[in-house]
Amino acid sequence: MAKIDELKEEARKVLRDGTVKYIIGYGNGTNGWPAAPIFVKKPEDVDRFIWDPTCVHNLVRFLIDEKRRKARQKQPDKRPVGIFVKGCDSRAIVVLLQEKFIERSDVYILGVSCEKAGVVDAAKLSKKLAGKMPKRVELDDQNRFVVTTESGKIEAAADELLAERCRECPANFPVIYDVLSGEKVKRTPDKPYGSLEKIESLSAEERWTFWKAQLDKCIRCYACRSACPMCYCDECVVDSINLAVTADTTADEKAQRIRWVQRSAESSENFVYHLVRAMHLAGRCIDCGECERVCPLDIPLRFLNKKLEKEAKELFGYDVGFDASLPALISCFRDEDPQDFIR
Amino acid sequence: MAEEFEPRIVAFLCKWCSSAGADLAGVSRMEYPPNIVPIQVMCSGSVSPLYIFSAFNKGADGVLVSGCHPGDCHYIKGNYYARRRLNLVNKLLEYVGLEPQRFRMSWVSAAEGTKYTQVIKDFVKDLKPLGPQTKLRRNA
Amino acid sequence: METSVYTPQLAKIIQTKDEVVGPRAIKTFRTQFVNGGRLDFRCGQCAMLSVFGKGESMISISSSPLVKDYLQFSILRTGRVTAALHDMEAGDTIGIRGPYGNGFPIEEWRGKNLVFIGGGIGLAPLWSVVQTALLRKREFGALSLIYGARTSKDIVFKDELEELKDKMPVHLSIDVAEPDWKDFVGFVPTNVLDKKPSPTNTIAITCGPPIMIKFVIKNLKDLKFEDEQIYTTVENKMKCGIGKCGRCNIGFHYVCKDGPVYSWAELKKLPQEY
């Protein structure tokens, strides 16, 4: 992974001359996972920024909070917000720009290329360390991860600990940035949707038993929705009362609001929630894998969105997160869209 | 005679053609199974995936979305959007393991009363062997 | 067989009366328990009303505890449950559980003058203690009511207020002047300053929208009312009503159990979380 020393200088400069409100990046976490999101306002704090294979979080999510905060302030500070992005994160910004949720001028992008490798998979690493927490993770020059724990160092081939999404990553360098560190190493994964084969090869009944067993675990803590940079609706289908209630929302509007999903974490309700979320991410999910990483019950949610990403590519030739001028997947069509399933 | 399973189908019928096709079938006294619960929508493009998942959640054994043939859409593009969106819904339902026959999309114009009855007959014929839909159904 | 504190008793609506029509509709319901249910309560306590299939809503009981043959609730149409209640008529069945909350400490107010200051639907919780004070008139000093609403159409208990006028001074107000409106025009807090209730041996009880309560308390302080002489009720979202579901707290107080009635002396010490 590229180094961020020049980016730090850049960060110090923009903070000092005030062109940027604050910068979202990664610093040292204290809960056992080396990296954690931090927010730096002062130039002298720029040294707190780190960059290593444990910078797994998608920080673009915090641009949503920033927009909400500005909406609540009477005279909001219109300066852009700085943000460190990997390849996948940058594509999330492209989708937010595509949907006009943020303006290009709202964000100052410090791009870091993943070059040969990518980030570690938290679940794989935790399994390898038998639950123990890593102190540091680095990538050595033979493309191996060196993991330091309190009881010494462990080495593993990058492929063994690399996050699934990095192995299938179409472009591991930022597609949009103000400043960039590291070269753009074009990598064409041999099987871009390889991880799906495990499920697609199952029979219908086996697939059902798999997904039922997984989604029955769901406790509806909504971490997948909270971590997702694309899930920015003010009012979600699963919320018990509408969140966008204002003083002039009439009683009838509130009373007639349809409760599509019950609050109970029952299998039927979990399915409606996860299927609707997957559909709402069709053509918008940039496969940053956060939904799967944050899930406390390890439900493989990424496979739901990756499947629709594959369909969007194969059925409609639609790529996500590369071109901010493209219309959304389901608000455009081609004459040659397949219709064999219509009878 | 054992109580034969009668599937209950929720059908989203586009007002301008499929629903008119259904009326034509009715006016021409065509026989077709009474299993569908018709819901008239302004356009097949307005059928949200949430309606489909919610229908299965509330116990529908089959869901049909029927719209106008490409080019006939009263709103020009509605059925093209529906074609793309409901194709994704179909793939997703199949992917999680719902029996593929349970979700069906069709083009039925206002003049195709016979085709409408045929679509319903085929759909009921497909659903009968599957028995009641218990996978996505809410069992309160 | 012990029953759960969450299970409501069934009750029938015996009479409904439209107090206010329109977007901010208010309706008064009188309910009677079926199969021998009963609920003993104190002034200012609330009950959780159930509309089965819709949910529950915490509503203050506006009839006096001395009235035994019905419970009266005045409800603003504002959400899922209250809209369902407004669509109900006499004969429909609802659920009632309670009583909840600490209620007004009316025994401590013996021998004192009582000034009731209400705004909009805020008159409903006050009505219980107004009626009780009238029925036990000898035990209290002078009673008076200052009440206001946005418009004359938004005034609740219109007929009862007319009758009340010959039992105690009633000072009505509306926010904006109307052609045939002869009483005070302006917000309730300004009406309080205008009427200048005297603080000697007097308790002021105020209920209404939070913004009104804030300024009423400020004005009462200007009129030299002590913190212990001012009582109010606090509104927060409630679900269980018995201090367990964790949502209605202001500081370490659960409003449903430790409130909703507070003297300004107590409320001042709690954080502004309502």
Next chain:
Amino acid sequence: MEKTLAKKSFPQWVKALDSWTVYVPRKDDEGRWDFVRADGQETALDISQTTLPPKKILFPQREVFLEFRKTQAGNLETTEIKEVLPEVHPTVVIGARPCEARAAWLLDKVFGGEFQDIYYWKRREPTTLVGLACTPPPSDNCFCPSVEGSPHSEEGLDVLLTDLGDRYYVKSMTAKGEALISAAPKLFSEPSAEDQKRVKAAHAESEKQIKRQVKDARGISEKLKGMFDSPFWDEEAMSCLRCGICTYLCPSCHCFDINDEIETSSPLRGQRVRTWDTCQFPDFTMHSSGHNPRPDKASRLRQRLLHKFQYFVQVYGQIMCVGCGRCITLCPVGIDIIKVLDKVRQDGD
């Protein structure tokens, strides 16, 4: 009553408890622990960090309170409700951590008192908690000694097992605990003086192995009283994603929601259901008018901390946090309440 139980006869003991519903911690193939029904394949107890604490057994995520229906006879419509009380078979939870049992002891205070929550007690009374002392601590983020607990605390536990290598030292504190031992008396033997010395040593050693601590928790509780309006909370909650992990997985979090869930709308038939709820979601406190006393994530992080470290102390005299470390380990953005509490202690203004 104090006994010892050879490790190799632990499976027989579990089998002997056939008149109970027995839960044991088990690791799935992704390395995630959870309490599952015992099915005879238990070998020995491991030091486990289950994702969901035993709270899910005592206070399940969904509890049906009552069923309601409307029946139509002619034009007469009658509404009936039927209270649904859980019928719970005597249950044993083996392998609960002492901090999780301590959390059950705290939940007893919340669901007891003036208004008894019968749904909780119908599950709590028939349940026996068998804890395993944490030698060593299951997680790097454990800090139970800092919140008046310990790796071998006994509050809420009926039996405390301590691993002495080839055998468990079994200490039963309640009649319910003794009933488990008398279910298979021949498996247990009297503890020798050596065993008693070793168990004390093991307990002392376990406390030294705790890696994290919160200094002066009671002092922090006092200091928190004056910090309601401080901007401190905005900075600390900046990276919060507003999900429900920290509260749903906390053994002592007990907030819940009550909703009516409709099966059929006409004729109306459905259930009133209690489900878990969290102070981290906006509609937890949102008024029908849209006003929200806790409108942003800063006020909700403040509520989570004040409730556990200040309000609970004022109402029940105990710190509500039991130091299990789950909210620290599983927070997606690494918000660490130990770090937040230390900041309160050091420079809380």
